[in-house]
Amino acid sequence: MNLAYKNQKTLAECKLLIQEPEFNRAFYGKDLADKSLTISWNKGASQKIWIDDIQYDFPEDSILCLMTNQSFHFMHPENIIAWQFNRDFYCIENHDQEVSCVGFLFYGSGPMMFIKLNEEEKRKIILLIHIFEEEFSEIDDIQEDMLRMLLxxxxxxxxRIAKKQFIDKALTDSKLDILRQYNLLVEHHIK
Structure with missing residues (x-):
């Protein structure tokens, strides 16, 4: 199932992909125009994922955030639930004060973060998926705002989950913000 929203005037796009058998992205190929960030959840058994031709193990009930310039291929894409959105829909850099993910979930310099979900966290995500599904079918003047709020x-x-799993408790929020800003600067100026 591929649920999609697109604003023809602003080109803002948001998608929710559930059990899509062909869900992969070849950045250096056919999908060159795809400039979407991706949040993917492996709901099935542990599987292989290839990101820029490097193989990783994508554990069961884990979330992985993927950048706009990354190619990816899932061994079992039918077990993936994914949200994709472009900068026109929601710019995480401009709204970092709201979500605090720039330089951490996205634009980070560390290894791939496979974020493991416990039962309570899975329950929250499943509830959110149901609300997303309802909003994709509710076509009106505030649909984009509602989808953006859910995203x-x-x-x-x-x-929040990733911070619990990957950030040392001794690292204060202000020090984490400096690290995130550094990662973003590296991403912007690497070339």
């Missing part, structure tokens, strides 16, 4: 909530939930 922000998803990003905040994933960021």
């Amino acid at each position: 922000k909530r998803l990003i905040i939930i994933v960021t």
Whole structure:
């Protein structure tokens, strides 16, 4: 199932992909125009994922955030639930004060973060998926705002979970913000 929203005037796009058998992205190929950030959840058994031709193990019930310039290929894409959105729909850099994910979930310099979900976290994400599904079918003047609000909530939930799993408790929020800003500067000026 591919649920999609696109604003023809602003080119803002948001998608929710559920059990899509062909869900992969070849950045250096046919999907060159795809400039979407991706949040993917492996709901099935552990599987292989290839990101820029490097193989990783994508654990069961884990979330992985993927950048706009990354090619990816899932061994079992039918077990993936994914949210994709472009900068026109929600710019995480411009709204970092809202979601605190720039330089951490996205634009980070560390290894791939496979964010493991416990039962309570899975329950929250499943509830959010149901609300997303309802909003994709509710076509009116505030649909984009509602989808954007739900996306922000998803990003905040994933960021909180990732902080618990990947950030040292001794690292204060202000020090983490400096690290995130550094990662973003590296991303922008690497070339």
